[in-house]
Amino acid sequence: MSASPASRLRDLPGVDDVMRHAGGAALVTRFGRAEAAEAIRAAVAEARTALRSGADAEISREAVAAEAGRRLAARDRSSLRPLFNLTGTVLHTNLGRALLAETALTAAAEAAGHAVALEYDLDTGRRGERDDHVRALLREVTGAEDGTVVNNNAAAVLLVINTFAAGREAVVSRGELVEIGGSFRIPELMTQAGATLREVGTTNRTHPKDYVAGFGPDTGLVMKVHTSNYRIEGYTKEVEAPELAGLARAAGVAFCNDLGSGTLVDLSRWGLKKEPTVREAVADGADLVTFSGDKLLGGPQVGFVVGRAEAVARVNRNPMKRALRVDKMRLAALEATLKLYRDPDRLDRTLPTLRLLARPAAEIRALAERVRPAAAAALPGFDVSVGDCRSQIGSGALPVDTIPSAGLFVRAGGDALGRLAAALRALPRPVIGRVSEGALVLDLRCLEDEAGFIATLQDLPHPHAVP
Known part of the structure; x- marks a missing residue:
């Protein structure tokens, strides 16, 4: 009994x-x-x-x-544990954006585990500047006279506005009053920086005369904001950076060109649509250029301010700069990342972001064909097939452009897909895809650990994942 x-x-x-x-x-x-x-x-x-x-x-x-x-x-278990980004968005803001290169990972780990000369001049034995670790590299890869680093590009823009337009006016085209992730808007940033926004032109058309009419005795700064997360098409007009730089000089007004997810190289050589490079923005005559480090550049989360030496020096004298500075780990990772740009011919091998963006669709489809049998075996009751799809760059870069890719399409009836997606998220190493047109799509553009992915699928608790 x-x-x-x-x-x-x-x-x-x-x-x-x-x-x-x-x-x-x-x-x-x-x-x-x-x-x-x-x-x-x-x-x-x-x-x-x-x-x-x-x-x-x-x-x-x-x-x-x-x-x-x-x-x-x-x-x-860490809430920041590694996962498989199979969303099809390479620079996914919610999933951490750029993956660091091996040299950057090593440099960050060494800096984290040891005392380093962060603000110490080894030659003189006196206090040094943390910007010195990347200043020469920034000059080299951007063509700017000087540069500085803060904790992200929003901070870089905030610092520039506060330095040149606090208590004064900042002039921006209405067509460039962008909102980025998290409802972060340029007009609100202006207010927080202590500046008064002066809008010029219209949403779709802004002319040189609009800027000239907007300049006055209270103007401290004119900004051009790259609309990296949307695009206005049709009956449009904008004042290009070289012409706007000339207008600003004539009026004695500082000119900042915010590139957002800036790039240091011409992406078209890898089959991607060309984005304005930082070097081009500097050559176009901007006093200051601001851009991100963890998007197209492929480094850690930082924001850059590069440009004329006197303008950068003014930014560095702003007391707010100390509150926005970066730590030794990010500086070490950034230095290692920027050094990769000395050899642009190998960037698609040494820089993970570019390697994933430039990955051929045929290679990705072959990967999907290899892993499909294991995925089907791990998902009894689901239809698992290989199909073509389109990947996105992400983080506001090239918003309407996609890249040919391939992946696994998982289909089932009822609410099975939602329960499967939840089960995949609950794995020790979560798998994140996207539900589209009645299928759970696992875009494999960002999958490089093939064996790890197959092993992870074996951990799926079938009674909970399968209808």
């Missing part, structure tokens, strides 16, 4: 008993006595509740310790 519920309740092990067992002792060693005791107590309580409800439950010390271990492992 099977044991009665009452007798099984009496057989539940105590917390101390489990902690003395090998499994419980291992939890104490790994997580500490207090954490292990709390998890074991919760596991015992769960088993007690199950038995009282008439359900079956494992009540051995081994089983209780194992359940407590699962609880502690889940609690200890």
Whole structure:
């Protein structure tokens, strides 16, 4: 006869008993006595509740310790653990944007684990400047007279506006009053920087005369904002940067060209649509050029201000600069990333962002054909096929342009796709795709760990993932 519920309740092990067992002792060693005791107590309580409800439950010390271990492992798991980005968006803001190159990862790790000469001049033995670690490189790769670094491009724009237009007016075309992720808008940024926004022109057409009419005794800055996350087409007109630079000089007004997700190289050599480069923006006559480091440039999250030496010096004298500076890890990663641009012919091999963007569609389709059998085996009850799709660059870059790609198309009826997507997100190494036209699409453009992906699919809990 099977044991009665009452007798099984009496057989539940105590917390101390489990902690003395090998499994419980291992939890104490790994997580500490207090954490292990709390998890074991919760596991015992769960088993007690199950038995009282008439359900079956494992009540051995081994089983209780194992359940407590699962609880502690889940609690200890980082929320920033690696995942598979199969969304088809290479620079996905919500998934961390650019992947760092191996040399950048090594440099950041070395800086994190050691004392470094962050603001110390090894030649003189005196205090140094943290910008000095990348200043010469910025001059080299952009053609600017000088440059500085802050924690992202929004900070770079904020700093420039506050430096040149606090208590004054900043002139911007109405067609360039962009909003970026998180409802971050240029007009609101102007207000926070202490400037008064002076809009000129119309949404679709702005002429040189509009800027001239907008300049006045209170004008401190004129900005050109690259509309990297949208495009106005049709009956349009904008004042190009070289002409706007001339208008600003004639009026004695500082000119900043914000490129947003700036690039240091011509992307068209890899089959992508050309974006204005930072070097071109500098040559066009801007006093200052601002752009991001973790988008098309392929580095860590930083924002750059490059341009004329006197203008950059004014930015660096702003007390706000200290609040926006970057730490030693990001500086180390940034220095290593910028050095890769000394050899542009190998960038599609050394820089992960460009390597993924330039990946041929035929190569991706061959990858999809290889992994499809394993995916189908891991997803019984689902139809898994290989198909063509389109990838996006992401992070506001080239907003209407897509890249030919391929991936797995998973189909099923009812709400099965939603439950499968949730199960994939819950894996130890989550898999993130996109639901489109009745299928869960796993775009494989960003999949480089083929074996790891197949192994991850084996962890899918079929009863929860399959209808």
